[in-house]
Amino acid sequence: MKICGPKLSLCGLIISVWGIIQLVLMGLFFYINSVALIEDLPIDEEFNSVEEFYTAATSAYNQNAYNCWIAACIYVLTLLLSAQQFYVNSRATAN
Amino acid sequence: MGSLFRSEEMTLCQLFLQSEAAYACVSELGELGLVQFRDLNPDVNVFQRKFVNEVRRCDEMERKLRYLEKEIKKDGIPMLDTGESPEAPQPREMIDLEATFEKLENELREVNQNAEALKRNFLELTELKHILRKTQVFFDETVPTVSYNTSSSTATFKSRWRYGRRQMADNQNEDEQAQLLGEEAGVRASQPGQNLKLGFVAGVILRERLAAFERMLWRACRGNVFLRQAMIESPLEDPSNGDQVYKSVFIIFFQGDQLKTRVKKICEGFRATLYPCPEAPADRREMAMGVMTRIEDLNTVLGQTQDHRHRVLVAAAKNLKIVRKIKAIYHTLNLFNLDVTQKCLIAECWVPVLDIETIQLALRRGTERSGSSVPPILNRMQTFENPPTYNRTNKFTKAFQALIDAYGVASYREMNPAPYTIITFPFLFAVMFGDLGHGTLMALFGLWMIRKEKGLAAQKTTNEIWNIFFGGRYIIFLMGVFSMYTGLIYNDIFSKSLNIFGSHWHVNYNKTTVLNNKHLQLNPSTVDYEGEPYPFGMDPIWQVATANKIIFQNSYKMKISIILGVIHMIFGVSLSLHNHTYFKNRNAVLYEFIPQLVFLVMMFFYLALLMFIKWNRYAATNSPPYSAGCAPSILITFIDMVLGNTPKTPLEGCESYMYAGQSLFQSLFRFIALCCIPVMLLGKPLKIIQARRQANRQNLTGATSDAEVGMTNGTAGGGAGHGGGGDNHEEEELSEICIHQGIHTIEFVLGSVSHTASYLRLWALSLAHAQLAEVLWNMVLSIGLRQEGWTGGIMLTIVFAFWAILTIGILVLMEGLSAFLHTLRLHWVEFQSKFYKGTGYAFQPFAFDQIIENGGTPAVEGAE
The missing domain is CATH 3.30.70.2750 (Alpha-Beta Plaits)
Structure with a gap:
């Protein structure tokens, strides 16, 4: 079954591969609480105590790590989809 | 020796070809592609030349072939391009070819007519x-x-x-x-x-x-x-x-x-x-x-007609190249002179000295093929004309040579900047484009093109942008790899830092201080800083130092770009020495190269040196006068040095000079640099006047030895046109020489200031690139990351795709293009102006490959 053309499937292929690699790595970095990524956490600016901040930050880090991995998994799906489409398209042009 | 450093040594040759053998010989030379023929009858009208008739017949054949080709394309028959090109046939085979094409054309027309009638019937x-x-x-x-x-x-x-x-x-x-x-x-x-x-x-x-x-x-x-x-x-x-x-x-x-x-x-x-x-x-x-049966009959007939047409066309598809070759040969033969006896053709051609052997071999093959007994004669000639510039390139160096030639083809045997450009071009590009992520993307794209080289080259497209990318695949790959390196130095990967070795800065504040203060500083003089720098590149701590990250990086990148620029320019000036020694131009070495180098070193290399001294001497842990607060501004110091000002009184406990005797050294350097200017301005003209006087005196006494004078004057002419003879150097006006020298001097002195400043674009573009990457991350990808809850994953998927496309489109393509253009400018203007004249003309050999590729008439213009 053909859904998208050769260019779109190639684009999907490239972005999926890139997305899988980068998002898996980013998930890893969130998981080990990388300081460089602290600005990208969904947490408030103000906290009353240090402990409160730590718990919020840790849970946000973990949440973001899982979100990254979820996104990576979705990209695995799009990778499979675009790979199949790419295959269909290349078959179509070969014939 | 054939090398990339200078263009090939060329020589003008005279070629005597026996009339019968001329065709075969030229054909062999065309396969070789190492000879540039000159037009020996430029005054003769195209229609009055000897082989007009043959060219016309070729034109006619080409027209027929074009018709066939059009039909082939219409039918979608693949034209087999095996890459090999058949040899040009003997002239006597031309009649056969003509007959074949005539037959093919008629046949095709007939088939087409029949097919149309059949189709109408079918309809x-x-x-x-x-x-x-x-x-x-x-x-x-x-x-x-x-x-x-x-x-x-x-x-x-x-x-x-x-x-x-x-x-x-x-x-x-x-x-x-x-x-x-x-x-x-x-x-x-x-x-x-x-x-x-x-x-x-x-x-x-x-x-x-x-x-x-x-x-x-x-x-x-x-x-x-x-x-x-x-x-x-x-x-x-x-x-x-x-x-x-x-x-x-x-x-x-x-x-x-x-x-x-x-x-x-x-x-x-x-x-x-x-x-x-x-x-x-x-x-x-x-x-x-009845209709049904007739349709079926007609279908079979139509199928057979189609097959027949197909066969006719396939037979025609491979002939196109041959005719182009024949035509090119006759075009070339038209350039030749007939000698009085009409027995032989005389040609003049530029030939690389190294290849004379191969050319002679090809000529011998040609004579053998034509069955002639008299061997062709290849005669080297003396000439005062400037030979063409021929740089032998391979697929790797070709793109770099193209960058240089786009500015101007090197003068004959001049230093070729291409080999140095192979390193400096990607490097200066990478200074502006430094980002590990973007560099990786670019390098992967380049690598893919290099790996798929053969396949991609085979599918010739007319897409101009793609052809540019593909032609520069090695440049793109190198630029990507170098950008990965500078990205590691800047510690930037998609604007984020990698903490590979562990930051050498530590936060030693207690909880209450951190809680109660909005801004906190880490003092490098205390235990906050380990005292040893981060092992490779920028310390990742700067990623979180939002208040003064840019201030710190500006100072660093600005200094780096000036240092790189000064080194690049000094390198350019030292290359001019190779030119002067090669052309045995002693005056230019003494009165151009040396003062230029001294001027540059005394002023601008000293500026770079001051930066190293400052980095070396001043530290936060030092006590005054070498503490952080006492470090003087390099820019102010340099301005004071040039203007001869005494520096302002420094702060309490500091000193206005970085080292003992700085004031003395600076005045000395300034003095030497200033002395260089009159040497550059007057040295050569005075020397020339002196030499001329001497020559005149010798002329009067009868001893004529103006060879040396001619030599020195010839190069003094520089970019001035070299007409026909070598004697017009003598007539060059003295005033012209003086004006030329004056312009050259002013250009160099002012240029060295403005060119040094021009290298600051390295800093500006690298700053802009880093900031743009950061903005893109914060404005786009952060949206996906800051989603709370589990929907964030889906959101992130969509946002990531956007971010990826924008990264490619804006940061890699557009920023890459802008960095590329700035690098090109730095090479063309700042680097090559120090040694490169670029007043030559390119060697355009008579080669079948090119003629077939271009598909048009061969470039038959002579040396003019």
Whole structure:
């Protein structure tokens, strides 16, 4: 079954591969609480105590790590989809 | 030695070719592609040359081949491009070729005509088939639709027809016409004098004309005709132009001959094709059968015609190259001179000295092939003309050489900047483009093109942008790799930092301090800083130092770019030494190279040195006068040095100078640099005047040895035009030399200031790139990351795709292009102005490869 053309499937292929690699790595970095990524956490600016901040930050880090991995998994799906489409398209042009 | 550092040594040769052997020899030389012929009869009109006739015949053959090629393309036959090119055939084979092409062309025309006729036939039959099929439906369909009153005397034409139709359907085995007539007669018995014959015509019309057709019929016949139509679903092929057209079948019922003629005229007017359609269903069925068999027959015939056409075309496809070669050879032969005896042709050509052997071998092969006994003679000639510049390149160096040649083709045997550009170009690009992520993307793209090189090169496209990318694949790859390196140095990967070795800064504040203060500083003089720098590149701590990250990086990148620029320029000036020594230009070494180098070193290399001294001497841990607060501004120091100002009184406990005797050294350097200017300005002109006087005196005494004078003057002329002879150097005006030298000096002195400043673009672009990457991350990807809860994953997927596309589009493509252009400028202006003249002209050898690739006439212009 053909859904998208050769260019779109190639684009999907490239972005999926890139997305899988980068998002898996980013998930890893969130998981080990990388300081460089602290600005990208969904947490408030103000906290009353240090402990409160730590718990919020840790849970946000973990949440973001899982979100990254979820996104990576979705990209695995799009990778499979675009790979199949790419295959269909290349078959179509070969014939 | 053939090297990339200088262009090939060239020599002008005279070539004597025996008339019979000339063709074969030139053919061999064309395969070789190492010889540039000069036009020896530039005054002769194109139509008066010797081999005009042959060229015309080739043109005619080419025209035929183009026709064949067009037909081949139309049929979608793959033109087999095996990469190998057949040798140019003997001149006597040309007649055969001509005959073959003539035959092919005629054959093809005939086949085309036949095919068209067959197709027209086919179209008619298909239309007839559709008519028969559709009208059958018209005739059959009406049974259940009509509720009809037989006694109605006011029945319309329509219902009368319907009635008739019903009867027909009821009594299919009977003669319809008779039935219809009988019925009509029965019904219409009370209305005598009416023409009771109900006729019909059937045909096919273009679908878009149908509406107008229907209205026209209605109006012209005052509603007395009845039209039924049905669409033909599948498109039909128009035989005249091969377009796919949609048509409709129609059938018109009418009464009487007058209406019949009218209807027929209207049909004609609308270009509808009418087909005879038998009235009896049995006849129709029979006819349909007949049509079907005829269509099948026609299909086989058409298939065979197509095959035949295919075969004819395939046979023609490979001949195109040969004719181009023949034509090129005759074009070249037209450039030659006939000698008086008409027995031999004389050619003049530029030849790389290293390749004379191979050329002679090729000539010998040519003579053998032509069966001639007299060997061709290749004679080296003395000339005062400037030979063309020929740089041997391979697929790797070709792109870099193209960058240089785009500015100006090197003068003959001048230093070629291309080999140095191979390193400096990607490096300076990377300084501006430094980002590990973007560099990786670029390098991967380049690597892919390099790996798939053969396949990609084979599918020649006319897409200009793609061709540019593909031509520069090695540059792109190197730029990507170098950007990865500088990205690691800047510690930037998509604007984020990597903490590979662990930051060497530590936060030693206690909890309450951190909680109560908005801004906190880490002091490098305390235990906050380990004292050892981060092992490789920028410390990742700067990623979180939002307040002064840019301030710190600006200072660092600005200094780096000046240091790189000064080194690059000094390198450029030292390359000019190689030029001067190669051309044995002692005056230029003494009065141009040395003062230039001294000037540059005294002023700008010293500036770079000051930066190192400052980095080395001042530290936060030091006590005054070498503490952080005491460090002087390099820029102010340098301005003070040039203007001779005494520096402002420093802060308490600091010193205004970085090292002992700085003031003395600076005045000394300034003095030396200033002294260099008059040397540059006057040194060479004075020397030339002196040499001329001496020469004149010697001329008077009779001893003529102006070889050396000619040499020095010749190079003093510099970029001035070298006309024909070598003697016009002597006449060069003294004032011209002085003006030229003055311009050159001013250009260098002012240029060294402005060029140094120009290298600051390295800093500016790298800053802009880093900031843009950061903005893109914060504005786009952060949206996906800052989503709370589990929906974030899906959101992140979408946002990431956006971010990835923007990264490619803006940061890699657009920023990459801008960094590329700035790098190009730095090479063309700042680097090459120090040593490169670029006033040569390129060597354009007579080569079949190029002629076939360009597809046009060969470049036959001579050395002029």
